[in-house]
Amino acid sequence: MKVIKVKNQLEGGKIAFNILSEKIAAGAKTFGLATGSTPVEFYNQIINSDLDFTDKTSINLDEYVGLDGSDEQSYRYFMNQHLFNEKPFKANFLPNGKAADLEAEVKAYDAIIDEHPIDFQILGIGHNGHIGFNEPGTSFDVTTHVVDLTESTISANARYFASEAHVPKQAISMGIASILKSKTLVLMAWGEGKAEAINGMVNGEVTESLPASVLQQHDDVIVIVDEAAGKYLK
Numbered sequence: 248m249k250v251i252k253v254k255n256q257l258e259g260g261k262i263a264f265n266i267l268s269e270k271i272a273a274g275a276k277t278f279g280l281a282t283g284s285t286p287v288e289f290y291n292q293i294i295n296s297d298l299d300f301t302d303k304t305s306i307n308l309d310e311y312v313g314l315d316g317s318d319e320q321s322y323r324y325f326m327n328q329h330l331f332n333e334k335p336f337k338a339n340f341l342p343n344g345k346a347a348d349l350e351a352e353v354k355a356y357d358a359i360i361d362e363h364p365i366d367f368q369i370l371g372i373g374h375n376g377h378i379g380f381n382e383p384g385t386s387f388d389v390t391t392h393v394v395d396l397t398e399s400t401i402s403a404n405a406r407y408f409a410s411e412a413h414v415p416k417q418a419i420s421m422g423i424a425s426i427l428k429s430k431t432l433v434l435m436a437w438g439e440g441k442a443e444a445i446n447g448m449v450n451g452e453v454t455e456s457l458p459a460s461v462l463q464q465h466d467d468v469i470v471i472v473d474e475a476a477g478k479y480l481k
């Protein structure tokens with residue numbers, strides 16, 4: 248795991264963007280994308296670049312169950328607002344949170360990931376160490392699955408909703424086994440609230456109780472943190 252400390256999200260987003268650009272120059276065509284506040288500056292860098300994505304494919308980590316893509320709180324809507332409306336891709340995949348048959352949707356999403364091996368995956372991290380919506384206790388062997396969100400995640404994500412009661416209780420998430428198949432992973436974290444999770448991920452034991460710790464087992468992971476998120480790192 249390579250750790251890069253930066254001043255702020257702007258500097259971190261630029262570094263992540265530079266890594267992305269190098270991978271594109273080397274032939275990368277499929278990008279695993281994440282939602283949340285963490286990657287917003289990274290997406291701005293993409294939007295403001297002259298890179299062409301019309302022959303590139305994106306596959307997002309997750310989506311809330313029950314939300315349609317037109318719903319402002321859905322991750323599809325977030326991605327449209329923060330990236331896709333400005334930077335057209337060949338294809339943008341996200342799980343369908345409104346699928347009538349969730350098990351069929353999970354299988355279909357696994358097939359999409361198999362057909363489009365991910366070259367570069369961008370990740371944020373939850374306060375409890377989750378990646379995507381793989382909550383503590385999730386097996387490292389799972390592929391796409393339906394997740395019951397923890398209270399901690401529901402309350403952390405309530406800021407985007409009218410109230411905590413409006414936050415969906417379930418999500419469809421790419422699994423840890425799928426995330427680990429990406430050739431390169433870049434995980435970013437900003438702010439003190441992420442400091443303990445980051446320290447556990449980098450220096451702690453590899454354990455399902457801190458899902459991000461599994462990244463220690465991958466040989467091309469770059470962690471970009473600001474001072475606050477990296478405060479326990481040597």
Ligand SMILES: N[C@@H]1[C@@H](O)[C@H](O)[C@@H](COP(=O)(O)O)O[C@@H]1O
Pocket residue numbers: 281282283284285286308309370371372373378379380400404
């Ligand atoms: N499913 C998403 C994760 O992919 C994201 O990394 C995390 C952190 O969000 P933020 O970047 O807003 O701190 O929140 C959500 O739970």
